[in-house]
Amino acid sequence: MLKTLTLSAPAAIATAYAADAHAAVDQVASAFAAYGHYLGLVLVVGALTTEKWTVKANMTEAEETRLVIADSVYGIAGILVLYTGYLRATEYGKGWEFYSHEPIFWVKMWLFTVMGSSSLFPTIKIIQRAAAKAKGDVEPMSEKLANRITKVVNGELLAVCSIPLAAALMSRGVAYAPDMSWQVGAAPIALTSVALGVKYVKEALTWEEDTA
Numbered sequence: 001m002l003k004t005l006t007l008s009a010p011a012a013i014a015t016a017y018a019a020d021a022h023a024a025v026d027q028v029a030s031a032f033a034a035y036g037h038y039l040g041l042v043l044v045v046g047a048l049t050t051e052k053w054t055v056k057a058n059m060t061e062a063e064e065t066r067l068v069i070a071d072s073v074y075g076i077a078g079i080l081v082l083y084t085g086y087l088r089a090t091e092y093g094k095g096w097e098f099y100s101h102e103p104i105f106w107v108k109m110w111l112f113t114v115m116g117s118s119s120l121f122p123t124i125k126i127i128q129r130a131a132a133k134a135k136g137d138v139e140p141m142s143e144k145l146a147n148r149i150t151k152v153v154n155g156e157l158l159a160v161c162s163i164p165l166a167a168a169l170m171s172r173g174v175a176y177a178p179d180m181s182w183q184v185g186a187a188p189i190a191l192t193s194v195a196l197g198v199k200y201v202k203e204a205l206t207w208e209e210d211t212a
Contacts, residue, residue: 030092037084039193043077044160051122052153057143064133064141070125078116086114094171104177108166113189115159117196122149124204137172142209154202 050070089099099105100121125145132138171176 026092030088032089033084033092036080037088040081041160041163042075043073044081045157047071047074047077048157048160052150054151054155055146055153056141057146058140059146062166066130067126068130070124074119075123078119081112098173098176099170100182100185101176101178101180102170102173103177103180103185104166104170106189108163108170108184110189110192111159111163111166113193114196115156117193118152118156118159118200120197121152121200121204122135124201125149125207128204144210145207 036189047070049073054067054070056063059067089105090096093099129138129141
C-alpha cells in the first residue's frame with residue numbers, strides 16, 4: 001500500500017501542474033478573445049466614422065480610395081467581433097447556458113445584425129464604384145447617393161454605439177430569464193437579418209440616380 005501511495009504521489013503532482021497549466025492557458029486565451037472583441041469594436045467605430053466624414057458628392061480620387069479602405073477595415077473588424085464574440089459566449093465568460101437565457105444578450109445580437117445587414121448597401125455601392133473606377137468608367141458620386149450612404153452609416157453608428165450598454169447590462173444579469181428558450185431570442189435576429197439583407201441588397205442593385 002505504501003509503495004502504491006509513493007508511486008502515485010508524482011502522478012498526483014503532475015496532474016495538479018497540468019490542471020494549473022491548462023487553467024492558465026484558458027485565462028490567456030480568454031484575455032486574447034476579450035481583447036480581440038474590444039479591438040474589433042474600436043475598429044468598426046473608427047471605420048464607420050471615417051466613412052461618415054469622407055463620403056460626399058464629387059469626392060476626389062484620394063477620398064474614394066479612403067472610402068474603400070475604411071469599408072474593407074469595417075468588414076474585417078466585423079468578422080473579428082463576431083468570431084471573438086462567439087468564443088466569449090461559448091468558451092469563456094459566463095458560458096452559453098447563461099447567455100442563451102439573457103434577453104439583453106439577444107438585444108445585443110439584434111443590434112449587431114442591424115449594423116451588419118445595413119452595411120450591405122454602402123458596401124455594394126462602394127464595390128461597384130471601385131470596379132467601375134478600375135475600368136476608368138465612374139461618374140462622380142451624386143449628392144443623392146452620398147446622402148443615402150451617410151444616412152445608413154449614421155444608423156450603423158447608432159447600433160454599434162448601443163452595443164456596449166447592452167453588454168454592460170447583459171453581463172450583470174439584468175432581465176435574466178432562466179425559462180427563456182434560445183429560439184425566442186434567435187428568431188427576431190434571423191428575421192431581421194433576412195428582411196434587412198434583402199431590402200438593402202435590392203436597394204443597392206436597383207439604385208437609380210435622379211435624371212435632369
